[in-house]
Amino acid sequence: MKPLRVRLLLGIFVVVTALAWAGAKLWNSLDTLPGVPAAAPVVLAVVAVVLLAAAVSLRSRLKAIRDRAPGAKRVDPLMAARAVVLGQASALVSAVVAGVYAGLGIELATLPDFDAHRTAVITAGLAVLAAAAVVAAALWLQHVCKLPEDGGSSGKGTASSAR
Known part of the structure; x- marks a missing residue:
């Protein structure tokens, strides 16, 4: 599995x-733009907290294994792989969601009656920030789940840190 890149x-x-933004501009010329759901930043923030909790838990368990702490719990490699896949999927979806809310927020902010859309613009901005937090937690x-490099010339990781 290839790691996600910030680029x-x-x-x-x-x-x-x-x-x-182009779609919102077109939609606005044909009809009234929809509002931004107030729950969007909250849901994204909850996802960021869940990913952060998973990262902290896995990090502490992997550190205990590396330090050979007595009673250290083994990390199931499949569980770690699932966590990485969840993080990568969350980061990709959050990049799309952040783009949608950013485009909608830009269009709403540039409308002549800005005061009528102030709450929606602020909510869209908070959703973009929360989506950025999801991306940061996922990365x-x-x-945290990256395997250490093997000492050989093949450059492939080993599964030694997941045991």
């Missing part, structure tokens, strides 16, 4: 922001 996530964010979880 890829930023590229997704920029492209989706441009498309969402850290990916880093």
